[in-house]
Amino acid sequence: MDDGFRGTDLDDLMRHLDTTGRVEFGRVLARQAEAGRPVACAVVNPFMPWAVDVAADAGVPSAVLWVQSCTVFSLYHHHVHGLVEFPPEDDVEARVELPGLPPLAVADVPSFLLPSNPFKLLADAIITQFRTIDKGVLGVRQLLHRAGTRRGGGAGRRDDDAAPARSSSPWARSSTWGPTSSRRQTTGGVRGDLIKAADECVEWLNAQAAVLRGAGRSLGGAGPTRGPLLPAGFLDAVAEGRGMVVPWSPQERVLAHASTACFLTHCGWNSTLETLAAGVPVVAFPQWGDQCTDAKFLVDQLRVGVRLRAKPLGRDAVSGRPWRRSWAGQEAEEMRANARRWSAAARAAVAPGGSSDKHVQAFVDEVRRRACGEETAPADEAKVSTTD
Template sequence: MEMRKQRTGSASHVLVLPLPIQGHINPMLQFSKRLASKGLKVTLLTPTSTGNSMPQGNVFSINIEHIFDGYKEGERAATADEYIERFMGAVPLSLTELIEKYSATQTPVKFIIYDSILPWVLDLAKSLGIEGGPFFTQTCAVTALYYHKLQGGALKTAMEEKSLVSLPSLPQLELNDLPSLVHGPGSYPGVYGLIFSQFSNIDEASWLLWNTFNELEDEIVDWMASKWPVKPIGPTIPSMFLDKRLEDDKEYGISLFNPNSETCMKWLDSKEPGSVVYVSFGSLAALTDDQMAELAWGLKRSNAHFLWVVRESEKQKVPANFAEETAEMGLIVTWSPQLEVLAHKSVGCFMTHCGWNSTLEALSLGVPMVAMPQWTDQPTNAKFVADVWQVGVRIKVGENGMVTREEIERCITEVMMDGERRDEIRTNSEKWKKLAIMAMDEGGSSDKNIEEFVAKLESKQQLQ
């Protein structure tokens, strides 16, 4: 087990600022734990609006502080765009005050790690004499596609001609493999602006930290590293599910949702190994009523046991009487302890929207996937799941944009039932699981990058 390293003198102090949504908090929190285990002082910033759902003080060997995001505890924005606008208005001042507060102590801030879609943080940090670097919560492949979108060129031509997309270091892609925002902002102008702002000052950052690992995206990492100081430091999931070097690191530890943990685990314990389809579309994706019905009846047609996460806000979309009709087969919950579920021997596959955290968790735990992407980076992640890493199948969408119950049944059967295809997928899933563990273990590619980051910070600290 890796113990927290003891170093002489005061430790370098790092601030970590994620965008306050679950899929961005989790990986940046996990990276914070790794840095703390290497001897750094780490402060993770969480917004005032989340209030008591976020702990404060010293937790998991890191310091957690609230930062004013424009909302008091319990206040909620009506839309994502409204939240983004208030957040951008409030956080720069709050962040400046916090940095100035620490500058008057024995542990002034030496470096700030910020969510890559908040690039203005780097400008603010530099104005205060502090270095900084973005943390990317998406793959290198997706970031490369956003970059090519801004550059125009081959990607623009392919989209105009509706042809295959051929770009350096990437597999050949069809238009439906591209991140949804490459096609335009749609009804999310605020999100679109954030995504493409990532490149506004990228050349000025001293480190680009990535929640991926070299082996998973080797060609793309090499291509990006020829342009920027790219350092993959993932997978950022709790250590006890990977290398087991941080013995108290069994869960993310901060959740905006309340999981039905005991119910889920007891139910899974009662099922045969590899017999359950786990279904979850993350914290944001919302299906239409019709699509929810097709998913429900597709699960029933598969004849497999299923554990289905349906958030409270989505429950009314489940067909009437469905839970009663499938009580022998399935369990529907509003939230789950996803890592524990994926690690459970009863789970045979994960039907997922292919959000990057969920995808990386399944890869790291060796769980085959049925990919049903919704938006942003998910179509690209699904392409890699099915065709590059070959750890699952991707659901085909009908001409009307709907996924049918028959298609859902077909994909679950392909991944779950005995046959050559299932065996190939399971073999590949086990391979990537081993490589993910190796990357984070002592001397692994990601561990080396984290060690290098810490060593550079500490050498600068000693010079001052």
């Protein structure tokens, strides 16, 4: 489905998706119905709330695939519905307190909820999704198995098979869908990269003893970069064997490699899931969005890494104590042990009968039942798992 957009401005892209996407997505649903292959369920991204409206107008049930953490979902939910007061952005001492979560500083809250957020249209898209989420018949959210707290529960509480929900809240139709892969499954042929990954970096890793894996994924624009991102001579320097720079790496394979000792990450949710599944400690360097919340949990709750706060990040910060803590000493050993435990939890989740395995299959079964016109359990009897 080519929307015809050739621009590079993110705001223009979001506006174009809204106007053109509605029309084109409606045509896709109509073509499928006319061909005798009607869509049984539209699984939509939270950044495209209009897709729920289009599906509803076509009589197609929809489900929101929440692609951030359960903690972030809770923060948006409480903010949109005015259930908790968020302190001023400049109040460094204030804390946001929600049921089942540790106190969060303003800096730990998703930046899309702060007045200084420069990505207004992205924030508006997510907030609109929360206001229209009940238009969808099914509620699917990708949440990380056990990576935090449950409503009203303690930190780290296991709740793979929570009791049936007796609530009309969005939680009543939620299920955990994460992680959906583990480090033992990273060599398969199913990948979602939009850019061809540089698989040769895995060969380079084979010759290394231990490396720091760094990644920086940005949302700077919809098209190619307009200028060099690295200083002059940098690529020549790393070509001498000190490192390797590639446009896009097969991240899961790199994280699963035995030579990868640590991961410098912006703490996006995909990277957070992948590093926990791989059992690799992190150096957290969040920038915006949900990354700040993810970094808070990786460092303070899950205890699998350290955090860099210096901006801009200079040589002194890189060579300083926080960096060294991730590599050597008793604290580093504890981080590695914690990372291994989370990796084991990830493997258990995706194994036959694990939480992710069961919940994905339950969703597929419900879609099939609805497509066949069979009765389904009412929302207030749905089994949920609201771990983060």
